[in-house]
Amino acid sequence: MQPDATPIPDRTAPRALWAIAQTLLDVLYTLFGTPADLAARGWITHKAYALMRPWLRAGEVLLRHLLLLEAAALTAKPSRAARRSRPRKRVTLTFSADAPETWRVTFPALAPRDSIVRTASPSAAPRDPAKVGLRGHRNAWPIAERFEALLRVYDNPAPYAARLARRLSRTPGAVSRVLDAPDDAPPLIGAQSFADLRAATDARERWPNTG
Numbered sequence: 636m637q638p639d640a641t642p643i644p645d646r647t648a649p650r651a652l653w654a655i656a657q658t659l660l661d662v663l664y665t666l667f668g669t670p671a672d673l674a675a676r677g678w679i680t681h682k683a684y685a686l687m688r689p690w691l692r693a694g695e696v697l698l699r700h701l702l703l704l705e706a707a708a709l710t711a712k713p714s715r716a717a718r719r720s721r722p723r724k725r726v727t728l729t730f731s732a733d734a735p736e737t738w739r740v741t742f743p744a745l746a747p748r749d750s751i752v753r754t755a756s757p758s759a760a761p762r763d764p765a766k767v768g769l770r771g772h773r774n775a776w777p778i779a780e781r782f783e784a785l786l787r788v789y790d791n792p793a794p795y796a797a798r799l800a801r802r803l804s805r806t807p808g809a810v811s812r813v814l815d816a817p818d819d820a821p822p823l824i825g826a827q828s829f830a831d832l833r834a835a836t837d838a839r840e841r842w843p844n845t846g
Contacts, residue, residue: 645793646705646792647704647708648704648835649835651831652700652701652704653701653789655824656694656698656701658828659690659694659697659823659824660789663691663694663785666686666687666690667778669782670779670782670783671779673775673778673782674779676775677775678774678775679772679773679775679778680771680772681771681773689817689819689820689823691778691781691785692820693819694782695743695746695781696816696817696820696824697832698742698785698788698792699744699746699813699814700813700814700832700833700835700836701792702744702792702795702813703813703814703836704835704836704839705792706796706797706799706803707800707840709797709800740780740781740783740784740787741784742784742788742795744795744798744802745812746813746816748812803841803842810842814833816829
């Protein structure tokens with residue numbers, strides 16, 4: 636596949652590369668439903684978890700590559716001036732399964748240094764005592780939160796790209812962790828699609844590939 640060189644108006648990477656992300660997200664919707672659907676389930680079997688994890692990991696790999704392309708196109712901005720620290724107020728966060736837009740999620744712009752899958756904090760877990768410690772099941776919230784993070788990056792990549800650009804300006808060598816991909820990610824993304832992504836990131840002008 637030859638990527639379409641015409642970018643989406645608010646994005647720099649070719650639209651064909653962003654279309655790869657759209658296709659993968661459509662697959663995730665088909666397999667798992669929405670993040671709200673996952674959260675509402677509360678707990679999922681180990682078998683379901685084993686199926687979901689590599690697909691989410693592939694989505695994260697794909698969006699990291701796209702964010703790198705968006706970040707490379709940004710003009711370097713000066714570091715933010717130091718601000719006077721202010722006392723912080725304690726805020727109580729609540730999580731509602733049917734309102735994923737209110738969840739406090741983060742997207743890992745750098746691949747984790749190990750293969751351990753992050754889990755949600757205990758406060759984010761469902762509080763049904765009858766299901767706590769359910770044998771053969773895992774908490775569905777971490778999966779739901781990771782899926783929601785993917786959607787937010789896809790819907791509005793600009794702030795994530797800007798944050799990544801600032802980080803790479805400070806530590807250019809971290810680009811190797813942006814481009815890191817486990818062996819099972821390329822087949823899920825699609826061999827040719829992944830090759831197109833790598834060709835695009837290899838051709839970028841900033842932060843040469845140190846991996």
